[in-house]
């Protein structure tokens with residue numbers, strides 16, 4: 079029986095979709111059966127980052143409204159047999175989607191997968207409620223900016239009211255020099271404010287943008303820094319204890335071991 | 343006060359001179375009308391002159407507000423006595439709950455997060471942080487065993503004596519009763535183990551080191567002193 083994890087943030091543009099695509103890819107690299115669900119109805123992105131846009135025939139609304147079977151709407155990844163995508167609708171009316179509808183879908187998928195990753199839309203309204211409905215766990219994505227951390231805090235407060243395990247945190251788009259100069263919140267500040275477990279950090283990296291542009295999530299690359307960050311996150315999700323990577327450009331070795339790490 | 347120790351009894355009321363003044367114990371079984379009449383005629387005939395203060399004790403009779411008012415009127419109109427207070431052994435269920443609410447410390451083991459508003463009757467003990475954008479309102483004091491970075495409003499009803507105490511103080515705002523103070527516009531490091539209170543001289547909210555709390559609010563945990 080698979081585990082459903084919602085990836086959420088409150089604020090838009092912090093990297094939910096990028097994180098979903100890359101964690102999904104990294105888990106698939108470890109031979110896990112993974113299904114990605116895009117619940118950002120009307121702003122479909124996940125398929126683009128995965129380079130699967132052209133293969134979409136049906137979408138999540140078609141399934142919910144009974145126009146097709148769930149299996150028919152799943153898009154197979156071009157790199158991995160074990161990675162599937164249930165795309166969002168780009169045009170349909172999102173009022174068709176209800177929390178119960180999503181939960182039913184997720185429950186139907188669970189027996190066939192190890193992980194179901196749900197990409198959540200921005201905001202705290204209906205779209206968020208739908209995305210969270212089917213989840214067992216949550217990953218909150220934030221950037222090291224105050225506004226983003228404020229929204230993450232808000233979302234964590236809302237998640238605490240759901241029937242979920244305590245959420246885990248991914249800090250995305252870290253810029254070492256700005257943290258050092260105090261122009262961005264640093265990792266310790268963020269973790270201490272949000273008081274949730276840190277699942278991993280991703281640096282702000284052109285590789286991420288470039289890879290997404292070409293429809294090949296960066297986690298697929300064997301040796302870039304961002305890719306290693308995502309792979310480490312996936313290993314932590316699988317229960318391994320992996321130390322945080324050092325951000326020092328020249329050392330590049332893992333130095334900073336944090337007691338907070340590891341998803342149990 | 344130089345009044346003689348004396349006890350005067352009639353069927354419905356007993357007067358006692360004590361160190362606190364004269365206490366009039368009222369029968370709690372007769373009808374209220376009988377009681378009022380008796381009280382009226384008794385104080386009128388009484389020899390006590392000039393304005394002496396009396397405490398009325400209604401024993402086990404529950405009194406509505408209007409009944410308290412009538413007792414006060416009868417006494418003060420029929421004699422030169424002044425009613426200092428009206429006491430009773432009984433509280434309504436509702437009053438008891440309110441009293442309990444106002445006089446107990448309510449613990450919360452949680453991080454109060456951005457957008458959340460926690461409203462507490464009585465004192466609030468927060469075992470966790472109050473994050474930026476979060477608000478805690480308490481009719482009593484607020485004690486934060488964690489970092490106060492959001493808004494804390496003590497004395498939410500009108501308690502100017504109430505305080506906000508925090509292990510780490512770096513709030514967006516502190517409010518006590520109807521006073522508000524906010525963090526300065528420049529970025530600031532917080533400070534450890536401080537409390538905020540209204541300084542009666544300046545009328546402003548001020549911060550002090552926690553070891554001065556005993557000096558500034560000696561009756562902090564004494565519920566009787568809160569006028570309950």
Ligand SMILES: Nc1ncnc2c1ncn2[C@@H]1O[C@H](COP(=O)(O)OP(=O)(O)O)[C@@H](O)[C@H]1O
Nearest residue numbers: 090091092093094095096251281282283286287
């Ligand atoms: N670690 C990163 N480094 C550089 N750019 C990133 C990173 N993560 C995300 N981005 C970019 O940020 C933008 C928003 O990311 P996206 O995943 O679409 O956010 P969301 O789904 O939260 O709205 C995209 O253009 C993406 O390429």
Ligand SMILES: [Mg+2]
Nearest residue numbers: 094095118123
């Ligand atoms: Mg998105």
